[in-house]
Amino acid sequence: MLRNLPLPEGSTFTWVDLVDPNAAEMAEVADRYGLHPAAVRDLLNQPHLPKYERLPGQQLLILRAYDEVAKRGDTIQAMTRRLVVLMMEGAIITVHRREQPFFAEAAQRAAVGQALRPEQLVLSLCAKAVASFDEPLRESEEKLDQIEAALFHRKLPHQGIRQVYGLKRRCAVIKRTLGRITTALGPLKEQARDDQGLLADVVEEADRLHTWADELLESATHLMNLEINLASQRTNEVMRVLTIFSAFFLPLTFIAGVYGMNFKRMPELEHRLGYPLVIGAMLLTALAIWAWFRRKGWLR
Numbered sequence: 349m350l351r352n353l354p355l356p357e358g359s360t361f362t363w364v365d366l367v368d369p370n371a372a373e374m375a376e377v378a379d380r381y382g383l384h385p386a387a388v389r390d391l392l393n394q395p396h397l398p399k400y401e402r403l404p405g406q407q408l409l410i411l412r413a414y415d416e417v418a419k420r421g422d423t424i425q426a427m428t429r430r431l432v433v434l435m436m437e438g439a440i441i442t443v444h445r446r447e448q449p450f451f452a453e454a455a456q457r458a459a460v461g462q463a464l465r466p467e468q469l470v471l472s473l474c475a476k477a478v479a480s481f482d483e484p485l486r487e488s489e490e491k492l493d494q495i496e497a498a499l500f501h502r503k504l505p506h507q508g509i510r511q512v513y514g515l516k517r518r519c520a521v522i523k524r525t526l527g528r529i530t531t532a533l534g535p536l537k538e539q540a541r542d543d544q545g546l547l548a549d550v551v552e553e554a555d556r557l558h559t560w561a562d563e564l565l566e567s568a569t570h571l572m573n574l575e576i577n578l579a580s581q582r583t584n585e586v587m588r589v590l591t592i593f594s595a596f597f598l599p600l601t602f603i604a605g606v607y608g609m610n611f612k613r614m615p616e617l618e619h620r621l622g623y624p625l626v627i628g629a630m631l632l633t634a635l636a637i638w639a640w641f642r643r644k645g646w647l648r
Contacts, residue, residue, distance in 0.1 A: 358463030
């Protein structure tokens with residue numbers, strides 16, 4: 349879909365927006381504005397990561413924003429959607445695959461108010477794209493807090509590990525995306541000389557969210573290690589109980605096995621007190637093992 353988005357009266361440029369353009373629409377825009385072939389390839393190529401590229405008479409900025417429509421996934425392509433901004437004399441061209449709330453909000457705000465400079469519109473789109481990662485980071489933090497609170501009461505720790513691993517991958521994707529966006533915003537300092545404050549705010553917000561994502565990534569890693577250690581501890585507790593039972597019954601089984609061989613010339617078998625003596629030996633052995641384990645503190 350090809351459309352011209354409204355701008356405040358007095359703006360010195362036009363805003364052309366393409367939503368999931370087909371070949372005919374792309375060719376029409378390329379012929380009308382004389383787009384560089386490299387820019388056309390970038391406009392149509394979907395897997396691009398955030399970057400800035402200077403072309404003859406044109407500047408290409410590729411952003412990625414959190415997809416508020418499809419909130420599932422743990423890869424850049426699944427979690428984010430690409431927004432391409434092409435800047436040239438007298439026009440700004442934006443290309444994206446689907447409508448996103450952050451883009452609609454930016455377009456609505458740009459349509460009212462005072463006349464805009466091209467740099468102001470671009471920085472406004474950058475600010476909205478960066479801010480779109482605030483909600484998923486907040487949700488990830490809340491889920492990590494819930495998992496951590498229930499960690500010591502969880503009966504199936506491997507379920508928690510799966511959730512934490514999914515959150516870890518999402519935070520890693522957000523961190524990597526924000527890092528690339530920050531790098532792409534660097535060359536805009538020369539073009540946005542009159543809007544250094546706005547650019548600084550966008551970069552500062554990107555740095556804040558990048559640091560937040562890094563902290564959540566570290567927390568998820570520690571939480572995964574903690575869950576693995578707790579699962580190992582529970583296994584060790586079970587093995588300790590089984591070992592104690594084995595230590596009690598192993599010597600008793602040995603005594604019972606010796607006197608269960610039924611050889612003819614075993615004096616204890618014919619002795620009148622043979623049975624109570626063997627039972628007494630078993631009880632003394634069990635009592636001695638219990639006293640030793642208690643002295644070592646293994647029965648706590």
